[in-house]
Amino acid sequence: MFGYLVGRLSQAVVVVFVMSVIVFVGVYAIGNPIDVMIDPGATAEIRENLIRKYGLDQPLWRQYFTFVGNVFQGDLGNSMVYNIPVTSLVFSRLPATIELVMVSVTIAAVIGIPAGLYAGYRPNSLGAKLIMALSVLGFSVPTFWIGMLLIMAFAVELGWLPSGGRGEVAEFLWFKTSLATTNGWSHVIMPAINLSLFKMGLLIRLTRAGMVEAMGAEYVRFARAQGLADRQIVFSHILRNISIPVITVFGLELGSTLAFAVVTETVFNWPGVGKLIIDSILQLDRPVMVSYLVMVVILFVAINLIVDLIYARLDPRVRLKGGS
Amino acid sequence: MNAALDVQGLTTRFATRGDAVTAVNDVSFTVQKGRILGLVGESGSGKSVTGFSIMGLIDAPGEVAAGKVMVDGQDLRALSDEDMRKMRGNRVAMVFQDPMMTLNPVLRVGDQMAMAVRVHRKMSKAAALKEAQRALETVGIPSPEERLRAYPHQLSGGMRQRVAIAMALLHRPSVIIADEATTALDVSIQGQILAEVRDLADQTGAAIVWITHDLGVVSSLADDICVMYAGRIVERGTAQQVIDHPRHPYTQGLLDSIPALHEPGKHLPQIPGSTPQLSRLPQGCPFRPRCPRATEICATVPPADTKDGQTVLCHHPLE
Numbered sequence: 001m002f003g004y005l006v007g008r009l010s011q012a013v014v015v016v017f018v019m020s021v022i023v024f025v026g027v028y029a030i031g032n033p034i035d036v037m038i039d040p041g042a043t044a045e046i047r048e049n050l051i052r053k054y055g056l057d058q059p060l061w062r063q064y065f066t067f068v069g070n071v072f073q074g075d076l077g078n079s080m081v082y083n084i085p086v087t088s089l090v091f092s093r094l095p096a097t098i099e100l101v102m103v104s105v106t107i108a109a110v111i112g113i114p115a116g117l118y119a120g121y122r123p124n125s126l127g128a129k130l131i132m133a134l135s136v137l138g139f140s141v142p143t144f145w146i147g148m149l150l151i152m153a154f155a156v157e158l159g160w161l162p163s164g165g166r167g168e169v170a171e172f173l174w175f176k177t178s179l180a181t182t183n184g185w186s187h188v189i190m191p192a193i194n195l196s197l198f199k200m201g202l203l204i205r206l207t208r209a210g211m212v213e214a215m216g217a218e219y220v221r222f223a224r225a226q227g228l229a230d231r232q233i234v235f236s237h238i239l240r241n242i243s244i245p246v247i248t249v250f251g252l253e254l255g256s257t258l259a260f261a262v263v264t265e266t267v268f269n270w271p272g273v274g275k276l277i278i279d280s281i282l283q284l285d286r287p288v289m290v291s292y293l294v295m296v297v298i299l300f301v302a303i304n305l306i307v308d309l310i311y312a313r314l315d316p317r318v319r320l321k322g323g324s
Numbered sequence: 325m326n327a328a329l330d331v332q333g334l335t336t337r338f339a340t341r342g343d344a345v346t347a348v349n350d351v352s353f354t355v356q357k358g359r360i361l362g363l364v365g366e367s368g369s370g371k372s373v374t375g376f377s378i379m380g381l382i383d384a385p386g387e388v389a390a391g392k393v394m395v396d397g398q399d400l401r402a403l404s405d406e407d408m409r410k411m412r413g414n415r416v417a418m419v420f421q422d423p424m425m426t427l428n429p430v431l432r433v434g435d436q437m438a439m440a441v442r443v444h445r446k447m448s449k450a451a452a453l454k455e456a457q458r459a460l461e462t463v464g465i466p467s468p469e470e471r472l473r474a475y476p477h478q479l480s481g482g483m484r485q486r487v488a489i490a491m492a493l494l495h496r497p498s499v500i501i502a503d504e505a506t507t508a509l510d511v512s513i514q515g516q517i518l519a520e521v522r523d524l525a526d527q528t529g530a531a532i533v534w535i536t537h538d539l540g541v542v543s544s545l546a547d548d549i550c551v552m553y554a555g556r557i558v559e560r561g562t563a564q565q566v567i568d569h570p571r572h573p574y575t576q577g578l579l580d581s582i583p584a585l586h587e588p589g590k591h592l593p594q595i596p597g598s599t600p601q602l603s604r605l606p607q608g609c610p611f612r613p614r615c616p617r618a619t620e621i622c623a624t625v626p627p628a629d630t631k632d633g634q635t636v637l638c639h640h641p642l643e
Contacts, residue, residue: 218425225379225420226440226491227413236439240430315430316475 012301019297023290024064032056033080033284054080067290077287081280086291090273096166097272099179101257103192105199112203113246117234119204120211131204138201147194147267154190161190164269191268195261199253206249210242244314251307259296326397327354328531329499334391336377345602347373349555355499355531360522362542362563363535364578365552368599371535375501379418380408396498414444417492421504423484427476433487434472440491459490464520482513496528503535518545540582543567551575554600554610558637571641573617609639
């Protein structure tokens with residue numbers, strides 16, 4: 001177990017390193033941030049000064065090592081646009097994204113998993129066919145389009161919900177969240193549903209596939225031969241077996257939604273990190289892009305590690321080994 | 325007194341595209357308390373479907389179309405789904421072929437067994453585990469307490485099958501159906517388990533239906549033998565009668581193709597051809613295309629039961 005953790009952590013270090021190089025080179029190739037930041041009418045001298053100030057006159061490798069050196073001192077740099085440290089910028093946006101994503105994955109799981117179980121348990125029923133048809137819609141209709149339809153229906157026509165933005169925040173335990181106020185919920189519910197549809201479709205199909213396979217498994221037949229009722233077979237025998245692929249996908253989806261809820265955050269004008277990264281790319285805010293993507297890598301490594309640990313608890317045949 | 329298991333005219337059909345396939349066709353047999361019936365046939369002969377039909381575990385598109393399944397004088401087919409569920413594992417139990425697959429890989433043996441105990445008897449989990457431990461002792465599993473905490477993959481194949489048999493014994497059922505229960509095991513383990521099953525039948529008085537393709541296995545284990553072919557029982561008698569004086573050419577063919585009973589150095593005889601597709605059964609006797617004794621009548625008229633002690637479904641039985 002200890003060897004396993006050491007192995008995984010050293011892997012993570014390599015991944016973060018490689019990733020940071022790729023991002024750095026990639027961002028360098030996109031364009032010169034000075035061109036975007038500066039007034040086109042500024043003199044060559046002002047321009048030169050700015051370039052020197054940000055170290056952009058240095059060769060790429062030296063810029064990279066300066067960046068790495070600063071990172072080791074806990075400094076991810078300042079945003080060129082907001083001129084505040086990148087870390088505080090990201091952490092000011094993170095709570096909004098986390099609450100949006102948590103609400104949306106909860107909706108996806110609470111509806112998607114039972115629906116998938118039912119669709120797999122009675123695959124030929126009308127209800128199952130309806131669920132499957134809707135799940136196809138869930139992940140094939142574009143998110144931005146459904147988002148706009150939701151706004152049209154519930155904000156513009158019916159006027160029940162606000163069309164975008166984050167609601168009032170209130171203190172809850174140690175942090176401020178909009179989930180602690182009614183107004184906050186009225187703002188979060190629509191983008192959360194919008195964001196959950198894709199994941200819900202995925203969970204439905206995954207759970208159903210696992211259920212259909214499990215229903216034909218010998219151990220289920222044997223359990224029925226012991227006189228166990230179907231309900232008990234599903235909840236005591238099958239659920240644990242099919243939770244492994246479901247948790248894998250759930251973990252990956254959680255990570256990618258946290259990092260890239262871009263479309264929904266843009267449509268609903270939600271002040272989260274997805275919107276931050278898109279804005280930084282448009283403004284060529286290099287430190288924000290690089291630091292943010294490195295943080296995303298760390299996030300994924302962490303989620304994968306947690307998923308692996310959950311596996312080992314769920315399936316006794318899984319052995320966590322060091323290295324590999 | 326009632327027989328422990330009395331099956332009369334059992335017929336199971338599967339609806340396929342086109343017409344229904346009759347997998348089990350008018351099958352009848354009885355098993356008395358403490359007796360073992362060997363149900364023998366090639367794959368596709370309908371022997372497993374017979375077992376599942378008795379258990380009421382035939383899923384759509386299959387359906388038990390006719391017949392009676394009497395256990396201790398009670399007709400299982402007349403029961404509601406819920407009452408039938410209460411019979412399963414309780415009065416009639418079943419053991420399956422593949423011990424790798426029949427136990428749930430992610431649950432401890434003890435948890436699975438305790439679940440099987442508590443589904444029919446209200447008791448605490450601790451008491452159920454005690455019960456499970458006793459069942460494991462009965463089937464000769466060493467240090468059963470430890471085994472209860474193990475996961476299935478930590479046990480050997482023979483051990484797993486013993487666990488499955490122990491689970492079948494939990495509620496002292498009147499009838500146990502064992503479907504190829506030792507087929508996947510080593511010959512030496514198979515011998516041990518067969519001896520234990522024989523003891524169990526004698527001690528607990530359970531009636532056992534031992535389904536297998538291996539006449540060699542049942543010849544040493546069973547009291548009576550039914551040979552199935554294409555969904556029908558084609559020969560029935562005591563084990564001794566059937567093994568020593570087979571009357572159906574198919575049984576004769578099966579016996580001839582057991583390597584152990586054959587003279588060394590000679591070609592092992594085999595039955596030509598393979599089991600017919602149930603959807604395309606030949607007119608007349610289904611065994612005719614493979615039968616050395618077939619004549620014209622076999623091609624047109626299906627053979628009828630000749631009820632003179634040792635039943636044979638054949639126009640030209642061996643004497």
